[in-house]
Amino acid sequence: MTTMNFELTRVHWLKWLLVSRWPLFLLRVVMLAGFVLTIVAGLVGSPVGSHNFAIIFVWIAWWTFLKLIAIPFGGRAWCAVCPIPVTGEWLQQGGLVEPGGQGLGWGRPWPKRLRNIWLPTGAFAIIGLFSSVTLTLPRVTSGVLLGLIALAVVLSLVFERRAFCRYVCPIGGFIGLYSRLAPIEVRVRDRAICATHKERTCVIGNGQGYGCPWQATPLALTQNTHCGLCMECLRSCPRDNIAVNVRSFGADLSQRAGRTLDQAYFGFMMLGSVVIYSAVMLGAWGNLKTAAYNVGTPAWFIYSTVLLAFTLGVLPGLFLLAVWAGRALARSKVSLKKTFIAQSHAIIPLGLMAWVAFTISFAFAKFSYVWPVLFDPFGWGWNLFGTAHLAWTPYLSSATPLLQVLVLLGGLVWTSIWVRRIAHEELPENLAARQSLPIMLFCFVYTIGMLWLLVG
Amino acid sequence: MKSQISSLKPPISRGLVTTLAIGLALVILFAPVPLTLAAPQERHFRIEASRYQYTPSVINVNPGDRVTIDLTTTDVVHGLYVDDYALNITADPGQTTRLTFVADKPGTFTLRCTAPCGPVHPFMVGKLNVGPNWLLWRAIGIASIAALAGLWVFKR
Numbered sequence: 001m002t003t004m005n006f007e008l009t010r011v012h013w014l015k016w017l018l019v020s021r022w023p024l025f026l027l028r029v030v031m032l033a034g035f036v037l038t039i040v041a042g043l044v045g046s047p048v049g050s051h052n053f054a055i056i057f058v059w060i061a062w063w064t065f066l067k068l069i070a071i072p073f074g075g076r077a078w079c080a081v082c083p084i085p086v087t088g089e090w091l092q093q094g095g096l097v098e099p100g101g102q103g104l105g106w107g108r109p110w111p112k113r114l115r116n117i118w119l120p121t122g123a124f125a126i127i128g129l130f131s132s133v134t135l136t137l138p139r140v141t142s143g144v145l146l147g148l149i150a151l152a153v154v155l156s157l158v159f160e161r162r163a164f165c166r167y168v169c170p171i172g173g174f175i176g177l178y179s180r181l182a183p184i185e186v187r188v189r190d191r192a193i194c195a196t197h198k199e200r201t202c203v204i205g206n207g208q209g210y211g212c213p214w215q216a217t218p219l220a221l222t223q224n225t226h227c228g229l230c231m232e233c234l235r236s237c238p239r240d241n242i243a244v245n246v247r248s249f250g251a252d253l254s255q256r257a258g259r260t261l262d263q264a265y266f267g268f269m270m271l272g273s274v275v276i277y278s279a280v281m282l283g284a285w286g287n288l289k290t291a292a293y294n295v296g297t298p299a300w301f302i303y304s305t306v307l308l309a310f311t312l313g314v315l316p317g318l319f320l321l322a323v324w325a326g327r328a329l330a331r332s333k334v335s336l337k338k339t340f341i342a343q344s345h346a347i348i349p350l351g352l353m354a355w356v357a358f359t360i361s362f363a364f365a366k367f368s369y370v371w372p373v374l375f376d377p378f379g380w381g382w383n384l385f386g387t388a389h390l391a392w393t394p395y396l397s398s399a400t401p402l403l404q405v406l407v408l409l410g411g412l413v414w415t416s417i418w419v420r421r422i423a424h425e426e427l428p429e430n431l432a433a434r435q436s437l438p439i440m441l442f443c444f445v446y447t448i449g450m451l452w453l454l455v456g
Numbered sequence: 457m458k459s460q461i462s463s464l465k466p467p468i469s470r471g472l473v474t475t476l477a478i479g480l481a482l483v484i485l486f487a488p489v490p491l492t493l494a495a496p497q498e499r500h501f502r503i504e505a506s507r508y509q510y511t512p513s514v515i516n517v518n519p520g521d522r523v524t525i526d527l528t529t530t531d532v533v534h535g536l537y538v539d540d541y542a543l544n545i546t547a548d549p550g551q552t553t554r555l556t557f558v559a560d561k562p563g564t565f566t567l568r569c570t571a572p573c574g575p576v577h578p579f580m581v582g583k584l585n586v587g588p589n590w591l592l593w594r595a596i597g598i599a600s601i602a603a604l605a606g607l608w609v610f611k612r
Contacts, residue, residue, distance in 0.1 A: 049577075049578065132576060136577075137575055158554050236602070246593070284514060287509070289508045290507070293575065365568070401564070401591055412606070413605070414606075415606075435608035441605065451592060451595050455589070
């Protein structure tokens with residue numbers, strides 16, 4: 001498959017902007033300030049979520065921005081400026097801007113057994129169980145953010161580099177999975193140059209840049225999952241051999257190297273949880289909302305069991321059945337496990353589009369809450385710029401259903417392309433089509449289910 | 457084996473399938489829907505709001521119907537906003553608030569609570585169906601074509 005690339009780092013001023021440490025540092029400081037304001041607002045502000053900066057900015061503004069813009073177009077760009085790990089990273093590196101400081105911490109290697117994304121999968125599942133509470137109570141949102149920052153600091157002081165971001169953060173897992181679809185990448189220009197560069201400054205660092213905080217080796221980088229777009233390799237490469245490229249959407253899906261069972265399961269966790277969230281938050285079933293909110297009650301335990309069983313059992317089980325049927329139809333000799341893992345990566349576009357479609361209805365309906373809390377972040381009745389009393393009004397409500405339909409159908413087409421392509425990696429064209437049929441049936445049924453939940 | 461595979465190859469070209477699929481999708485998307493023959497009626501609904509649900513949660517009317525909703529609440533103050541119609545009422549406990557309008561826009565519309573009624577208030581919704589949900593049926597039709605076309609057309 002051919003890909004269309006344009007190297008952004010060939011543009012002189014853009015490269016200067018990316019190599020310079022100050023723009024990134026300033027962005028991180030701004031994000032950190034916003035993060036602190038969010039935590040304080042959640043702790044001391046109004047307990048009414050729609051009047052509190054913490055709820056509105058985290059779950060309406062930021063979460064929407066992440067899913068609709070940052071991930072689809074920028075991959076892990078958010079991770080480069082994310083305020084959660086920066087405190088720990090600054091302590092670990094012993095400096096705020098330039099390398100060379102005396103850092104703190106043990107710098108121990110992350111345990112080999114945990115070098116996967118099973119932990120983020122578990123963390124996302126736990127967040128899902130408490131999502132109705134987290135999304136609506138400002139203090140809980142602040143508590144979650146404080147917990148994440150504390151965990152990130154502790155792990156930065158115990159383990160080397162960004163172990164938290166790569167192996168623990170549930171949001172990092174979400175972003176990493178879907179960053180494969182983004183039209184931006186950091187890659188080496190000429191692999192032969194790297195092969196002769198024994199110092200590997202991109203890995204260990206030098207006076208110009210830190211060694212890759214994500215513990216990635218640029219030479220071996222074939223997909224975005226573990227690239228935080230921090231540009232340290234761009235700074236530390238003495239041979240000017242690192243490029244930032246604009247490429248076609250979803251180019252990483254053709255890479256076989258990153259197809260693992262943990263990534264596959266995280267994909268199902270995402271695919272399943274967006275169904276449950278759509279039912280709870282956008283459905284007209286009050287009992288379901290009450291069950292999801294009343295943590296610790298028998299109804300909540302039933303809700304939790306259904307959520308976990310659906311995302312981690314039913315959905316992957318049905319997909320496994322589809323893959324098994326496809327293999328039987330195509331008389332494929334490739335193992336069931338290998339085919340399951342490979343094909344589960346073909347449905348990444350469907351998962352992202354399902355999240356985008358869900359977010360469209362959720363965010364557009366609530367976005368007008370942003371203006372009042374912008375100048376009354378604590379919900380104390382301030383009216384600094386006359387926006388505090390702007391009435392709530394849903395945006396684009398007439399266009400929302402059509403947009404959701406188009407997004408979901410786009411995801412289905414996008415996924416169908418990759419189902420067929422991945423099947424064709426091991427099988428001749430017509431047999432690949434046979435193998436793809438049951439998998440496409442799975443994707444079709446899933447899409448119809450989401451359509452029913454969102455516009456039905 | 458090779459001859460068997462060749463015999464399974466589709467006899468029509470990728471371009472033709474693409475054109476057919478797009479054409480069919482456009483037909484499904486823009487095909488005029490059958491007009492409702494039922495004469496407009498007076499429709500009356502009593503909706504009971506409680507944390508975090510409307511009962512009934514879905515109301516169905518025909519395009520052109522004159523709809524009257526009596527909103528009551530059993531616990532705290534609740535609101536009822538009809539998306540796209542931009543109509544809004546609130547009801548206090550023990551009181552009934554009436555909303556009357558002509559359902560002149562076909563489609564499915566979300567009913568939202570507009571009075572902060574508790575932590576899960578942002579998710580308190582119901583549905584108003586004015587006529588059949590053609591968007592959903594069209595979407596299902598296009599999804600079928602999209603899935604098949606995606607398999608057929610984009611082989612590599």
